Amino acid sequence: MEKVKVESDFKNYDTEWYMHNLLTSDEASYNMRFDVELLHRFFNKHNLSGKRLLDVGTGPTIHTLITACNYVDEIFLSDYMPQNLRYLERWHEGETNQAVKLIEHVVSLEGRTMNARDREDELRKKVKGILPVDVTSSKPLGEAFSSKPMFDIIVSSYCIETAVFTVEGYEKCLENISSLLRKDGYLILFACLNGDNYQIGDYKYRALSINKEELQACVRQAGFEIMATDKAAETDYDAKYMSFDSYFYILGRKMNC
Numbered sequence: 239m240e241k242v243k244v245e246s247d248f249k250n251y252d253t254e255w256y257m258h259n260l261l262t263s264d265e266a267s268y269n270m271r272f273d274v275e276l277l278h279r280f281f282n283k284h285n286l287s288g289k290r291l292l293d294v295g296t297g298p299t300i301h302t303l304i305t306a307c308n309y310v311d312e313i314f315l316s317d318y319m320p321q322n323l324r325y326l327e328r329w330h331e332g333e334t335n336q337a338v339k340l341i342e343h344v345v346s347l348e349g350r351t352m353n354a355r356d357r358e359d360e361l362r363k364k365v366k367g368i369l370p371v372d373v374t375s376s377k378p379l380g381e382a383f384s385s386k387p388m389f390d391i392i393v394s395s396y397c398i399e400t401a402v403f404t405v406e407g408y409e410k411c412l413e414n415i416s417s418l419l420r421k422d423g424y425l426i427l428f429a430c431l432n433g434d435n436y437q438i439g440d441y442k443y444r445a446l447s448i449n450k451e452e453l454q455a456c457v458r459q460a461g462f463e464i465m466a467t468d469k470a471a472e473t474d475y476d477a478k479y480m481s482f483d484s485y486f487y488i489l490g491r492k493m494n495c
């Protein structure tokens with residue numbers, strides 16, 4: 239690989255590299271197992287369910303929805319980058335498949351024997367929209383979705399810290415996405431802690447360095463009750479492309495509208 243360059247926007251963001259190195263290679267799938275296990279635990283232990291779920295900042299990957307698929311009727315994917323939206327659309331059309339090992343892992347956690355490709359098809363059927371999103375906007379999905387909060391569950395995995403670079407900005411983004419969530423709806427938030435950059439392909443991108451206490455304060459300030467948290471240490475992953483020292487998971491419930 240040529241020398242890593244620092245990039246200030248996402249135009250060179252390499253979606254294929256992201257999928258191979260962070261999701262689908264054997265090593266990547268092994269590293270990501272903690273995330274899908276965590277989602278399995280949150281949904282099961284807390285009986286999470288609802289009609290409509292939004293994943294905010296889905297990227298090109300559907301691994302955050304493998305468990306959710308069992309508990310909701312409709313799933314909306316969203317991302318900021320056109321290249322990621324195109325990747326998701328191609329997957330939805332059946333032109334590509336995704337991390338088979340992660341899907342198999344979730345199916346085995348559920349004690350089922352179903353084929354990973356059948357599970358992927360179940361998920362495809364539940365996906366009712368692939369939408370552009372901007373968490374920094376007070377109307378993150380634009381006008382069409384701004385009239386009333388229509389989602390019962392919002393999942394956002396390692397997204398906001400790549401979009402804004404102050405703790406105040408992070409909280410504001412949470413308020414923005416909360417406007418899409420109904421009262422008593424659930425927020426599942428994954429965040430990288432204590433690091434300010436990550437590498438995708440030949441480029442390094444900036445991230446917000448936020449600690450656990452700041453993160454939880456943001457979630458509360460944005461109007462959520464924290465129902466559960468979990469943490470993965472750096473040693474649980476081989477995070478060679480990331481500068482973060484750990485990963486933190488929050489399940490919140492929206493307290494007011």
Ligand SMILES: C[S@@+](CC[C@H](N)C(=O)[O-])C[C@H]1O[C@@H](n2cnc3c(N)ncnc32)[C@H](O)[C@@H]1O
Binds near residue numbers: 294296395400401
């Ligand atoms: C590290 S990736 C996480 C992708 C996926 N959720 C996962 O867990 O692998 C961060 C994602 O945040 C998205 N993103 C960056 N800026 C954003 C913004 N202003 N609004 C919404 N999403 C944004 C990027 O397009 C990217 O897909």
